[in-house]
Amino acid sequence: MKLKFTLRVLNRNKLFTFLNIAGLALGMAGGILVFQLVKYHLSVDTYHKNADRIYRAVVDLHLGDGQIERSKGSAYILHSTLKKEYPAIEQTSYLAHRPLTIAVTDKRSVRKYLEKESAAFTNADYFRIFDFTWEIGTPAVLDEPNKVVLTERYAEKFFGIQNPIGKSMKLENQQEVVVAGIIKDYPANTDFKTDIFVSLPTIKTLMPNYGYEDWGWIESSRETFVMLRSKDQKESFEKQMPAFSKKYHGADSEVFKYHLQNLSDIHFNVDYGGTIKKSTINLLLVIGVLMVIIACINFINLSTALSFKRYKEVGVRKTLGSSQGQIFWQFISETAVVAVFSIVLAVVLASVAAPMLSQWLKTPLSITLLSDFKLIGFLVLLLITIVFIAGFYPAMVIANFNPLKALKNITELPKRFTLRKGLVVTQFSIACILIAVSLLVVLQLNYLKNKDLGLRKDMILHVNIPNPEVDKLTTFKNQLLQQANIENVSFFRTAPSSKTGSGGSIKYENRDWEKFVARSKMADEAYIDTYGIKLVAGRKPVASDTLRELMVNEKMVKNLGLKSPEEILNKKLLVGDLSKTGTIVGVVADFNNTDLYTGVEPTVIMSARALYRYAAIQLKGYNPNTVQDIAKIWEQLYPDNVFEYTYFKDDVARFYEREELISNLTKTFAALAVFISCLGLFGLATFSIKQRTKEIGIRKVLGASVFSITALLSKDFLQLVLISILIAAPIAYYFMAAWLKDFAYRVSIEWWIFAATGIVAVIIALLTISYQAIKAALANPVKSLKTE
Template structure:
């Protein structure tokens, strides 16, 4: 019996191959989208969850509650914090300080000397780091990091530095200051981690390389210096945090009320954007929702086409019932057909997602693999997905078919109620296009917002500016480098500074203006020389640029600070004295700058001070008049002449700014991709329904043509029924699209308006694509010879 049922299913699919093919492709595309989204969601939810103590591991973060009522969230911490927490609290089992620091590594091996600039993969840390985070030790152990001059590297960095030779015991030189011994090797970290460090230099070595660092200063907080702890039990968290106010009062005195320490769970580190997370958790929820919607659209297509096809097969069902097959047997017969088609679609979906995953991985900068036979979680998801699709797409059509009255079915008296506007089928079509319209509208907004961010006037010139790293700030070397570069014909100006305009600044503090008390707000500090204004095309609205100095003497403020100080005009600030808290010095205001952004456009413009402080300079900005093949080589030669022991590296300023908005680029790619998928699926279903509707009205079309109806008139008549459904979907979905767009834009200090044109464009695209899909079949039907149409009936 089962063999006969299976044989029937294959014959039925082959006989109705057009509709079977549409269903197969639709289900395969929908499931492929769901599989890829599942892999993305699974990756992000698994980041750093593999650590043995993940449930009781935390990053110690601090919220700075300022006198003006604002709150600054800071993931960094003072050096002294990790030692003090372990000493003061019995709750704390391990405490690790992680100082992210750019390092120049020199390796002398086999008679050759090589240098490497490690920007993102090197840290200073202590032994507790390896008690908190899980690494497999190849040789050595974590205790080596308690002594100066020691380091641990991953296997891939051991190969990078020493090839196939054993790296243990080998010496590397860090920042041309200290020789460090490789005292341990650990296995490479897995893909699912945000802690992608490969070289760990012992924390005591940091004091030798950077002796001027504020090791005992509780106020020396830097985002690149983090503290991680494990508690003896996760339940200790509440008790620990309840003691933090008293802890802050103890070490900060009267400023204790400003520093609100709390623990950030390790699981939150990846998702919390305020503390430097990689992706919002809401984005994961949205991705998961989109995956479900893609599958639902594919299922709706299946239901629509299957129920439409059922009325063509009513005589077949009637005959089977008359011959003794029960309603339950008919139900399982047609459900088996759905199961067979779903399994085939599942196999195709795995192939599609396997082909598409590498491209998506390249877009996202991570490995997205699809192999259900090597990934039990994906295999389980695929199995559940197949069951879901069968139940969602197969049960209702099978029930409809099995409930046919056999007498009416054989006589051909079963007719579908095509006049019911709000039938199940039409409701599903409206739902499909509502989803597609929302995705198209949101995608359009994200694209427009991304373009707005890229092209917004930031208050300075970002074109043809080359950035160089500065390993040292010795006056003679900087002066010599300036002279060398200024002599190049392509160089129009050069500035040395801590960070460029519109590159996020975390430094700053309170200020005192003239004889007033400390201001209640925080002003951002930018250490930069007297060429800063000209190099970046900043606009002076009053006064002049400062004279050359190696330390704070004259300073510039921005227009935002003028307003914050309550001054009537920029001119009122000139020649007034301002004490800069984080620099501990007082200078004279000689100029007021037009406002420019201190960071990305998620945040607004802040009060800002620009002053000279050569010890803080870390970069150089070279303004070019033109760029050719030899320009970089000449700049590199001049730089290498002054810093022969270091690695030359450069970047272009406009590219650095573009990196701020990688999240928007990612959102654009993802929403556009899945919006296109949803439109394709919806139109695929519409295409199948159009074929069925036209087949049902073949005689009517022939009669109308005989009576003189034009091709355009028949096409319009056939298309309008479907176009009405799409227009209803657009009207219903517009409020939802507006709500989602408004929520997304709230993250930006600078954003575009939600203009009616976005909805008009999305509606035009949705309706236009639907009209083309249906119109093609309508024109084909309208051009058919009416004699053939009437004869076929």
């Protein structure tokens, strides 16, 4: 009976019921999506049964100039040495990622694949540290040479439905490996997305010149993982690391500081290549809570406003014997019904939005109620919380009506309306903060993508080079330069601005090792012309296969304490990266080696043909036929490999994927917050205008214009929006300044950002209110005066 009465009441006030359900549903949908996002990130790699004992051995390089460089990579020799010397370690593993060209032969053809990120070399202990389900084989095969283990999806990719065990694959067109094991596909919530595991002994065949015994040879793509016998041993183990560094690094032990990074920290620590900051997770949580709060404010405002329409009903019910508690629980049950409808709609909306948001944010995101018990628990908790928060105050207001005043239609409107004004201000303040912050994030992201790096980004194509043989490189370059749309060609190991790179100590002339580290760019003599890097002194190096002559940037000159670029010319420089000395023949203008989190660094540009991995091809203009022409030339020279290309501009843009994520999040939820706020504002404007119907009629009879009435009805709400802007500005400024601290290059927080936020908020509020205001102003005054 109570449910039937509740549904009848909701049906009688269709507009307000719709606005309540829509507002709550949108807020809940935002909360559900945030919950799923946060749940995913917090669950990454937590499924390993020994997760609390698993660590990555990382090294911090403490440089003489006070800087600290943090590397997730480590020397090859570290994993075996740690296991041999420390009984506290149960297992150690080395994981070395490397792009591989893989050839699979069947009866009809040879199929080639270029696997850039899915292939790695590792040993058996990797599968004793991390949890994988073996379908065929055992981890021991990875301690044998020329073996490979595949995930199920890659086994199917390479061999179809046939049994792949015993089948051979050729790596880099030179080394055959045999499939010796199949493991189940890894779950979505992992950062270790490897599908091709090549046995560790095989790496020495493919890379015979790598510094396997060199403690200083550290690359970010080569990681060491450790599993301790007990998590309590971490502290005592790390206390032994200084002595370990002293033993193997000698005089450089003050530079190399080892420690263990918890598995739970890997996903969140961006200093060591993490995916997302903990601060971003906290931001997500705040946004999710704000979405629900905004929705609850909507409900409270609309419910308390609507309660005055039921003043007499409550008076009659109290006169007929209904207690305050009965009326209270009746209105709580109405809130519960609205909340149930809202949460069902919220789940539908979240399910529709999840795939699109997942693609946009590049994060696995889905709504699966039947199997996701955490989500079910969250929905139940969310429902209870919303019924309590959103329903308690309106129910108390209604239950406390004085029956005599109610029957005489005497209301306490001014007091209640003051509270609703405060809630509207709170709601729009949140929306304005999100608008301002999202605007700044977009500005910063555009600034990062378009800032002058001191080099050319446009019209440069990067093509992989499988084999840097001098004859092939010469032929490739000569044939490319014959193409009408190609301006220049250079061969290199890393681009001028790159996420990967190398560096090391340097010795200038007869001085001691410098206290700072110099970045190394192994490239040929055409490098600076191709990338448009300005030569400020001297000349370009003479073409050479190995280090003889080199160039440095202006930052290097400054760090060496020299007064002018000319002063450094024709001086000797020992480059620690290659342990070779060259003559400095040129100085180039500063350019950024990596993303814009860091500033310009001292840089050396030098020849090292054996290390070249890519060709940079400067185009005169974008033409799809040019890529096809390049591919034909490339395939003639490297028929056993897979052609691949990227545009340099796109490579640089990928530096800022984290900022892209934050930008997309803030824009999405700012729009949602504004829309929910507008629903509430629309409902309140509708109610307020209905309350003043007679007043509007009288004003029209006395000669008031449509414009003046519309302005009168809009004024109160616009005042609230303006107050919201004033409150939001300092709070938004605080969050903006905190976020920008991480960037070496950043936009300024200009006054116009807040002005633009205010203008947007006012325009949105005006559009929301104006429909009802104009409709009321245009109404027939005779009908208005008849309104009871």
